[in-house]
Each structure stands twice: as C-alpha cells, then as structure tokens.
Amino acid sequence: MPPFPYAHDSRLSELLAQxxxxxxxxxxxxxxxxxxxxxxxxxxxxxxxAAAACHLAFLAHELGDEPLEMPxxxxxxxxxxxxxxxAARASQPAIRPSSADMTVHPPALPLKMTDQASAPTKSSGMxxxxxxxxxxxIAAVGWFRTSVPVNPGMDIVSAIAQAPDSAEWSxxxxxxxEVTGVAGSVVWSEALQCGYMKFRGxxxxxxxxxxxxxxxxxxxxxxxxxxxxxxxxxxxxxVIVPVKPLIPVQDAALFAITIEQPGGTWVSDMSRRVxxxxxxx
Amino acid sequence: xxxxIARFSGLVWxxxxxxxxxxxxMEDAVHEIFTxxxxxGHKYDPSIASEAAFxxxxxxxxxxxxxxxxxxxxxxxxxxxxxxxxxSPTGRAKEISEDAAVAAMALATLSAxxxxxxxxxxYEGLSHELISRATGLPLGTVKTHARRxxxxxREILADPAKIASIAQAGGSD
Numbered sequence: 001m002p003p004f005p006y007a008h009d010s011r012l013s014e015l016l017a018q019x020x021x022x023x024x025x026x027x028x029x030x031x032x033x034x035x036x037x038x039x040x041x042x043x044x045x046x047x048x049x050a051a052a053a054c055h056l057a058f059l060a061h062e063l064g065d066e067p068l069e070m071p072x073x074x075x076x077x078x079x080x081x082x083x084x085x086x087a088a089r090a091s092q093p094a095i096r097p098s099s100a101d102m103t104v105h106p107p108a109l110p111l112k113m114t115d116q117a118s119a120p121t122k123s124s125g126m127x128x129x130x131x132x133x134x135x136x137x138i139a140a141v142g143w144f145r146t147s148v149p150v151n152p153g154m155d156i157v158s159a160i161a162q163a164p165d166s167a168e169w170s171x172x173x174x175x176x177x178e179v180t181g182v183a184g185s186v187v188w189s190e191a192l193q194c195g196y197m198k199f200r201g202x203x204x205x206x207x208x209x210x211x212x213x214x215x216x217x218x219x220x221x222x223x224x225x226x227x228x229x230x231x232x233x234x235x236x237x238x239v240i241v242p243v244k245p246l247i248p249v250q251d252a253a254l255f256a257i258t259i260e261q262p263g264g265t266w267v268s269d270m271s272r273r274v275x276x277x278x279x280x281x
Numbered sequence: 282x283x284x285x286i287a288r289f290s291g292l293v294w295x296x297x298x299x300x301x302x303x304x305x306x307m308e309d310a311v312h313e314i315f316t317x318x319x320x321x322g323h324k325y326d327p328s329i330a331s332e333a334a335f336x337x338x339x340x341x342x343x344x345x346x347x348x349x350x351x352x353x354x355x356x357x358x359x360x361x362x363x364x365x366x367x368x369s370p371t372g373r374a375k376e377i378s379e380d381a382a383v384a385a386m387a388l389a390t391l392s393a394x395x396x397x398x399x400x401x402x403x404y405e406g407l408s409h410e411l412i413s414r415a416t417g418l419p420l421g422t423v424k425t426h427a428r429r430x431x432x433x434x435r436e437i438l439a440d441p442a443k444i445a446s447i448a449q450a451g452g453s454d
Contacts (some may be wrong), residue, residue, distance in 0.1 A: 004432050009425075017428035022409055044340070050434040051403050052337035053384035059295055059406035070294040074308050080288065082282040085319055120342040193312065204328035248309055250375040276342050 004046070011035060016044060020051040077163065081192045084159045099122060157196060157240070165187035169277035171199070177204060178259060179274045184191060185278045186255045188243065195243040197229075198253070202239065202274070205259070207232045213260045215268065219251040228255070230264035253279050283317055289336050296340045300348055300406050310347045314340045333381075348406060383444055387437040394418070395430035402427050 006012045015032045018024060023276045024032065025075060036043060070078070160166055164188040169184055188195035197214065214228035228245045243255075257273035293314050297307045319341050325335050356427075361427040388396055401412045409427065437443050 004435055006431060008432055013428055013432065014424065015430050018409070018424070020431060021399075021410060021427050023349045046435050046439075047431045048338050048342070050332060050431045051399075051407060052334050052341055053381075053438055054388060054399050054403045054431070054434060055296065055341060056333055056381040057384035057388055058400055059299070059312055060387065065296060068291060068295040068298055070290040070311075074294075074311070075286065077308070078286055078312060079283065082286060082315065082319065086282050086314060096386075184391055191308065191312075193309065248313070 004186060005044075006039070012039065020047040024208050042238075046148045051220065059067055071117060073164070077191045080159055080163050081194075084192060084194060091114050103266065134228075157187075160189055160192060160195055163187055165189055165191045166195070167278055171257075171275040172276050174256065174273040174276040176264060177273045182275045184238070184275075186243070188252060188255070190249065190252060193245070193248060197241045197243060198238060199233070199241070200238050202233050204234045209262065209264055210272075211264060211266065212274065213258050213264045214241075215256045215270075216245055216249050216252055216255070217245075217254040218249045219253065225256075230260070249267075282321055285322060286315065289315075289318070290330075292336055293340050296337060297344060299404065300344045302344070302347055302351065306347055306351065310343050315345050315352060317343070344406075361417050369400060376438055384434070384438065386444065391430050391433055392426075394422075395426045395433070398426035399430045399434075 006016075012032070012035045015024065015028060016034065018028070019032065166187055168190065169186045171184050171186070173180060175181075179202070179224070183200045184198040184202075186197045211232055212232050213230050216226045216228045218224075218226065226245045226247045226249055228258060229241060230242045231241050233239055244276075255277040256270070257274040257276070258268050258270055259274060260268060283453055295313075297311050300307065300310075302310065316335075320335065324353045325332065349416070388399070397416070398412060398418075401407045402409065403416070407415070408422060413423045414419070416423070418426075
C-alpha cells in the first residue's frame with residue numbers, strides 16, 4: 001500500500017479520520033465527495049481499515065481469544081434471516097418477466113436516506129473489495145432496482161413464518177377506497193425486516209399507466225412512511241408479494257396499498273387508496 | 282451462510298455490544314452486517330486484509346450509522362473507568378489473535394494521548410465532542426490525535442518490515 005497520500009492536516013484527512021471514528025453528517029459527506037473529486041480519486045478507505053484493526057486490538061485485549069457468544073435466540077433469528085436471504089437469491093433467476101404472473105419492483109431508492117448517505121458510494125482502485133463489501137448502498141440500490149420474484153417459493157414463506165416475532169395482519173378496506181373487495185393479509189417479521197403480502201381480489205393493473213405501491217408506517221409516523229414495494233398484478237386468484245424495505249422499519253404500525261404512477265412515487269398523496277392493514281392488537 | 286454465522290457471529294456480536302445500542306437496534310444492525318457479508322463476502326481478498334478486519338470494517342460502518350441515527354448519545358455511564366491509559370493492549374498481545382496482536386503492537390507506538398483518544402473513539406464509541414468534555418482536551422486536539430493516530434496505524438500496518446522491527450524491539454518503534 002502506498003504511503004498516506006494526503007497532507008496529514010488537510011481537510012480531506014480530517015474528514016477521512018472522522019468518517020472512520022464517529023461518522024459524517026450528510027453535509028460532511030458531500031464535502032468529502034467534493035474533495036475526492038478535486039483530488040481525482042474515487043474513495044480511500046484505508047483509515048477505516050486502520051480503525052477496524054485498532055478496534056480488534058482493544059477487543060482482543062478485553063476479551064482474549066474468545067469473543068462474546070451471540071445469544072442463542074438472536075443467533076436463531078439470524079439463521080432464519082440467512083435462510084430467507086438464500087432462498088430469495090436462489091429463486092430470483094427462475095423468474096422471467098415473460099412468464100411471471102406478476103412482478104414486483106421494490107423501491108428504486110429509499111424515501112429517506114439521511115444516515116445511509118454517509119456510506120461511501122464510490123469504488124476504489126486501492127480497496128475494491130472493501131468498497132464492494134463494506135458499503136451496501138450501491139449494492140442495495142442495485143438489488144432493489146432489479147425485479148424480484150413474486151409468488152416466492154414456499155421456503156421463503158415458511159422461513160418468515162418461523163420467525164418468532166412474525167405476525168399476520170389482515171387487509172381491510174381503507175377510507176374511500178378506489179378498489180373494494182380485496183382480501184388477504186400481510187405476514188411481517190420485524191426481526192427479519194421482511195415479510196410477504198397475500199392478496200385475493202386485487203385487480204390486474206396496466207403497468208404502463210399505474211402500479212401498486214406498498215407503504216409502511218412505523219414509529220416515525222405517517223410523514224416518514226417507508227416505501228416497501230412497487231408491484232403489478234396480472235392474474236386472478238391469490239397472489240403473494242414479498243416485502244423487503246430498504247430502510248429499516250422500526251416498530252411497524254400500518255401497511256397500506258396505494259395506486260401510483262408507473263415506477264411508484266417518493267411522496268404519495270395517498271389519494272388512490274386500496275387496502276390497509278393495522279397491527280393486530 | 283451458516284458457516285459465515287458460525288465463524289463471525291461472536292466477533293460481530295462483540296463489536297455490536299460495545300456500541301451500547303438498545304438490544305433491538307443492535308440485533309437489527311447485526312442482521313444488516315451479515316446481509317452485507319452474505320452479499321459481498323465472495324469479494325474478500327486475503328492478500329489485502331484479514332477476514333477479521335474485513336468483517337470489522339463492514340460491522341463498524343453499520344454500527345456507526347446506527348449510532349448516528351440514535352443521536353450519538355453517550356454509550357457508557359462509567360466514563361472515568363476507561364479514561365486510564367495505563368492498561369495497554371500490548372500487555373496481552375501474545376494471548377490474542379495475530380491480527381489484533383499486530384494492531385496492538387502498532388498502537389503501542391502511538392503517543393499516550395493518541396492511544397487514549399483512539400480507545401475512546403474507536404472502541405468505546407464516544408464522539409469527539411464527548412471525548413473532549415471527558416478528557417479536558419480541546420476538541421481540535423482530540424480530532425488531531427484521532428487523525429494522526431489512525432494515519433500512523435495505517436502506515437505501520439501497511440509495512441510488514443516496520444511491524445517486524447517493532448516486534449523485535451518488543452513493541453516500541
């Protein structure tokens with residue numbers, strides 16, 4: 001690795017050190033981007049590596065060779081989450097738009113990115129694996145821009161159902177709904193941060209003119225609702241739509257379906273209402 | 282996936298526990314960290330860094346994000362207990378893993394103030410501002426110690442010859 005290439009007391013060095021110790025605000029992150037641009041580089045994560053090594057040294061000093069053990073319950077939940085992830089990945093190639101009964105397009109971008117914006121979003125020639133590995137924003141956004149299968153395999157459904165905190169929320173008519181007679185439910189696990197929706201009676205839509213969009217309202221309130229999925233329906237009968245919001249949901253209180261423009265919307269006026277599911281009491 | 286959990290759940294959990302996040306937040310963060318590992322673990326390059334460092338970089342970034350979301354409150358109450366610099370990681374270097382031992386040797390070459398600031402910042406998760414209040418050091422000095430300490434660590438860790446010379450000298454550069 002070449003020597004640290006920036007003046008040690010430069011603003012760029014200050015921001016790199018701050019990013020690797022206490023993180024950056026959105027404004028500071030933009031400033032860092034600007035400085036990278038001026039330097040003609042994409043990113044430099046070497047101080048993050050130094051901070052990680054430092055952390056490991058202190059951790060090992062405190063704990064010796066044996067790190068703490070993850071509690072069994074937490075580990076079980078993590079394993080379930082892993083099975084969901086593996087199953088979701090395994091089922092993706094099997095879905096082809098031409099043959100799918102319905103496709104779902106998770107939101108292209110999170111509605112609120114305040115903290116995630118501090119994550120580096122650029123590649124680095126020096127540390128390509130770190131960029132690829134450590135900073136999920138590009139990858140997550142890329143993943144979310146890819147259509148994922150609907151009517152997911154039963155392994156996903158059963159894995160979510162195994163989550164200790166999974167609960168089923170029934171769809172109900174919303175005030176002044178544009179569509180009536182829709183039945184079904186949402187199965188959601190806060191621990192796994194994923195779930196799936198079941199619908200019966202949800203009419204087919206024309207994706208060229210409108211799409212269905214899922215909104216999740218959590219403890220942050222209606223004004224910061226999270227977009228959970230954008231999807232199409234083109235068949236009768238029961239359809240299942242996976243839910244995997246990009247933004248972590250905190251204490252979900254309500255799921256709601258609206259009809260929006262193609263590609264969904266960042267800020268819905270909620271005028272074209274379909275169904276809503278409130279947390280079971 | 283299960284092998285990844287088996288190998289690194291303890292490390293990630295240990296890193297997460299240090300943050301002082303509420304249990305639910307901490308577990309959410311752990312899920313995020315492992316999802317990133319599952320997504321990108323295949324890109325790990327052992328010629329660049331150890332697996333533990335790879336995992337720790339990912340974990341730290343996620344945990345810092347979480348902490349900022351929660352308003353960066355003080356993470357521990359017993360502040361005076363860990364303000365001491367007398368208990369250097371080098372003391373147990375032989376007992377700990379090779380990665381951490383190398384980092385500990387590199388840390389030992391830093392000034393006492395740099396070590397203290399890095400411990401409070403990197404390990405205890407305190408903001409620079411809180412470190413300034415707790416130690417009485419001006420905020421600018423705290424930032425300087427953190428920055429120069431990390432740059433120094435980076436330079437040592439990137440130079441095997443320097444590490445070897447430190448080891449031969451018994452932990453001092």
